[in-house]
Amino acid sequence: MPICKISLITSKILNIPGDCIVKIIKRDFTLVFVIAILISSLTATIAPATHAAEKAGSKCTVFGKTVVKGKTKLTCVKVTEYKWVATPVKPALASIYNPVLSGNKFKLNTLQFQAGPVNFDFGDEVCRESAFNDGCIFNGALLSSVDPDSPNRWIGVDLLITNLTKKSIGAVDLNYSFYMILPNGKYIESARGVIYENAPIDITLVPSVPTTMRVGFALPKVIENLNPIIVVRDDSAATSKEYFFYLNW
Numbered sequence: 001m002p003i004c005k006i007s008l009i010t011s012k013i014l015n016i017p018g019d020c021i022v023k024i025i026k027r028d029f030t031l032v033f034v035i036a037i038l039i040s041s042l043t044a045t046i047a048p049a050t051h052a053a054e055k056a057g058s059k060c061t062v063f064g065k066t067v068v069k070g071k072t073k074l075t076c077v078k079v080t081e082y083k084w085v086a087t088p089v090k091p092a093l094a095s096i097y098n099p100v101l102s103g104n105k106f107k108l109n110t111l112q113f114q115a116g117p118v119n120f121d122f123g124d125e126v127c128r129e130s131a132f133n134d135g136c137i138f139n140g141a142l143l144s145s146v147d148p149d150s151p152n153r154w155i156g157v158d159l160l161i162t163n164l165t166k167k168s169i170g171a172v173d174l175n176y177s178f179y180m181i182l183p184n185g186k187y188i189e190s191a192r193g194v195i196y197e198n199a200p201i202d203i204t205l206v207p208s209v210p211t212t213m214r215v216g217f218a219l220p221k222v223i224e225n226l227n228p229i230i231v232v233r234d235d236s237a238a239t240s241k242e243y244f245f246y247l248n249w
Contacts, residue, residue, distance in 0.1 A: 102248035122156030
């Protein structure tokens with residue numbers, strides 16, 4: 001019995017016996033068929049990848065992009081990283097699905113809020129007010145300064161607030177709390193009891209005059225990737241409600 005270890009083309013040139021050619025044809029056809037299946041499988045695996053990524057929880061790349069899958073609308077948002085989340089077709093402004101853009105105004109009860117600049121060197125201002133504030137010490141000249149060994153660092157967020165009523169509103173009348181979102185999704189609250197210029201605990205809002213409120217956060221230095229969002233929680237009712245504002249940094 002001839003041993004068929006050569007290609008079909010070579011067999012024709014060398015005038016190989018017919019029964020060997022038949023085996024070569026079968027072998028070559030089988031090889032081609034297997035290769036075709038592998039290519040088809042590989043194509044099927046790679047091709048739909050773009051579409052398969054568009055589902056709730058999967059990563060996305062273009063902030064604000066939306067796609068509709070049946071009755072579900074997906075929006076690309078950033079919560080530590082860009083991800084698709086299922087959202088209402090028309091999400092309410094200031095919701096987690098549609099935060100107020102930095103610089104835009106939003107009316108909340110009798111106040112108008114607008115997110116302003118972010119100060120990553122806010123510790124200088126906090127410590128200038130008192131060496132007893134968190135993250136502050138007395139230096140060699142007995143002046144208050146930032147403690148380089150403190151585990152926390154200060155970040156300040158400016159909120160431009162306009163009182164829409166006809167009478168002044170003091171800090172004691174403001175039923176709001178403020179949060180930032182850590183990389184793990186947990187909230188960290190602003191420092192309520194710390195005194196510094198235009199702090200929430202020591203501010204007065206006169207009618208119709210935009211006033212800058214500085215909201216300070218003592219954040220652990222180990223945190224490197226904050227979400228660019230400040231959360232304003234309205235605590236005036238029995239059930240609190242949260243409003244989300246994008247920060248520009």
